[in-house]
Amino acid sequence: MNNIPDDLLHDEFELVSENPKRAADSAAVHGLLSLLGPDENTCTKLRVRRAMDAIRNDGTALRRWRIGSWSKSARAAVVLAAASLALVFLVLQVEESNAEDVLAKLVDATQRMTNRSYTVSTRQFSQQYGFETRATLDLGSDGRFLFSFLDSPQRPDSSGRAMRNPMMDDFRPMFGFDGDSFWMAAPRNRYVQGKDPGVMRQLLFTEESTDSTVMTLEPILELLQDGYEVRMNRPKRDATGRLIVVVDAHRHPREASPRPINSGKVPHGKAKGDPRGGRFHRDMWHDAPPRDVRIIVDGSNYEIISLDARWTGNDKQVNRQVVIEEGTPHAYDSSWFDASGHGLEETQFLEREDGMGGPMRGVGDPSRGKRPRPRPDQG
Amino acid sequence: MRSEDFFEILVRQHASMLTAYLRSLAFDETLVDDAFQETLITAWRRIDEFDRERPFGPWMRGIARNTLLALARKKRRYKTHLVALLEERVAAQMNHIDARSGDTFAERMETLRDCIASLNEEHRDAVDLVYVRGMDSRTAATAAGLTDETFRKRLYRARLALADCLRTKGAFIDEVSA
Incomplete structure (x- = not known):
């Protein structure tokens, strides 16, 4: 609840001497009411996370908190709560490992994955404000994928407060690869499609926000191959008995910016045309790299269970976080990844020429580029 | 852990x-x-x-x-x-x-929501504009067609009414023990 004006409680304070009980009760109600505000849950979680980050980065975090002296009920309550968070808080002993091998296994497993669903939460926050944008990422066969925002994307204003783009109000972008071409549902009933993944980036990032980093799995894995200290912890079993491996990556302090697009080696990137590797993923990656990344992997097949990437500002505080977590796969449907399966039949079709930086015909001019379905590139 | x-x-x-x-x-x-x-x-x-x-x-x-x-x-x-x-x-x-035994935090907030629902329309609207929709007082006053001062007084009375309601439902106490 970030918009509560500073002066709202003046009345209470003026009345303190007159009727302090009523003034205090009104103040208490004010505090409780403030919890009803938009994004309040997210803001509270972010406050806790910031504070805990500060605690963990402080030497005092090394102190031991002895719970042996707790009452039985207190221990039971904490153990019960802890069990539900065991996956997140599992602390594993560090074992030196070859980072390149680890990442190679992760990339290979990710490229093999089909019929998987993940939730993607992007949280951004400043000292005062925080907000979260949620999305789902579905992976199909042969590189098909579907990325769907569950919220209207937001971006921070100069103070960090969430700001909605009026052009995007109530619009939840969706984009994907249908096995043949990339497509994206864009605001104002527009729909673009083309062979180049830049179709998605251009519309998503230039019209909405350059801060709306969209992260699928492979861009991060590729990023970690350069400039990060990667450690694989010893396999353990989580609360459900599943064998898991925690991979921690920490960016070298003096590391320069990530590789520019189309430069240097990309060990696991694929050639153009395969949407899960190479240029597509680097194309989607355009911001400063995260400082810390923790990946929890299924120990039996190296498939990613969850990924937590955190960025920090100059004050060492976390100012952005992306959490990708495995969800329940949708029932497989061949139209799952096809734009025609998402109610876009009435939208305007725009085609983008292949090639980076090429013109996108029709964008900004509804009279141009309009074509009937089926798609022209299919006949 | x-x-x-x-x-x-x-x-x-x-x-x-x-x-x-x-x-x-x-x-x-x-x-x-x-x-x-x-x-x-x-x-x-x-x-x-x-x-x-x-x-x-x-x-x-x-x-x-x-x-x-x-x-x-x-x-x-x-x-x-x-x-x-x-x-x-x-x-x-x-x-x-x-x-309050057996109450989750969500349930406590449910009591507050019940009390909000029981407010008169003017008070309920004032609470909604500021605390639910997140407007600042000036914007909320404009939306309500009131001056800023009048709106703030209305909001204060709404909070007092909510405190009374919470007291009636046992969520607030009347006297603080020493």
């Missing part, structure tokens, strides 16, 4: 009430944010002093009170003496809500 992980679990359970408590006493969101973080860091450093047979929430809010006063002294415009005047009763109400 590390000690700080246990601590985080407890903090998460009490974070909303800590926020409500701080907002009750501080009318500056930056101050609330600063106090929230300082409170948690101080609580962690003093965790060995915590009597584990007693509830965690009131202990943490006690630290928050001192933290808030210390931070407030640095801000000239903040009337620190008012915190002391109001704090005891605000803390008592928060502790009473915390102690």
Whole structure:
């Protein structure tokens, strides 16, 4: 609840001497009411996370908190709560490992994955404000994928407060690869499609926000191959008995910016045309790299269970976080990844020429580029 | 599991009430944010002093009170003496809500929502504009067709009506025991 004006409680304070009980009760109600505000849950979680980050980065975090002296009920309550968070808080002993091998296994497993669903939460926050944008990422066969925002994307204003783009109000972008071409549902009933993944980036990032980093799995894995200290912890079993491996990556302090697009080696990137590797993923990656990344992997097949990437500002505080977590796969449907399966039949079709930086015909001019379905590139 | 992980679990359970408590006493969101973080860091450093047979929430809010006063002294415009005047009763109400057996935090907020629903239309609209929709007072006053001062008084009366309702439903206490 970030918009509560500073002066709202003046009345209470003026009345303190007159009727302090009523003034205090009104103040208490004010505090409780403030919890009803938009994004309040997210803001509270972010406050806790910031504070805990500060605690963990402080030497005092090394102190031991002895719970042996707790009452039985207190221990039971904490153990019960802890069990539900065991996956997140599992602390594993560090074992030196070859980072390149680890990442190679992760990339290979990710490229093999089909019929998987993940939730993607992007949280951004400043000292005062925080907000979260949620999305789902579905992976199909042969590189098909579907990325769907569950919220209207937001971006921070100069103070960090969430700001909605009026052009995007109530619009939840969706984009994907249908096995043949990339497509994206864009605001104002527009729909673009083309062979180049830049179709998605251009519309998503230039019209909405350059801060709306969209992260699928492979861009991060590729990023970690350069400039990060990667450690694989010893396999353990989580609360459900599943064998898991925690991979921690920490960016070298003096590391320069990530590789520019189309430069240097990309060990696991694929050639153009395969949407899960190479240029597509680097194309989607355009911001400063995260400082810390923790990946929890299924120990039996190296498939990613969850990924937590955190960025920090100059004050060492976390100012952005992306959490990708495995969800329940949708029932497989061949139209799952096809734009025609998402109610876009009435939208305007725009085609983008292949090639980076090429013109996108029709964008900004509804009279141009309009074509009937089926798609022209299919006949 | 590390000690700080246990601590985080407890903090998460009490974070909303800590926020409500701080907002009750501080009318500056930056101050609330600063106090929230300082409170948690101080609580962690003093965790060995915590009597584990007693509830965690009131202990943490006690630290928050001192933290808030210390931070407030640095801000000239903040009337620190008012915190002391109001704090005891605000803390008592928060502790009473915390102690209600069998209530989850969501259920406590449900009581508040019931009380909001029972407000007259003017008061309900005022609460909705500011606390649910997140408007600042000036924008909300404009939306309600009132002057800023008139709107703030209406909002104050709405909060008093809600306090009465919460008292009737047992969520607030009438008298603070010494």
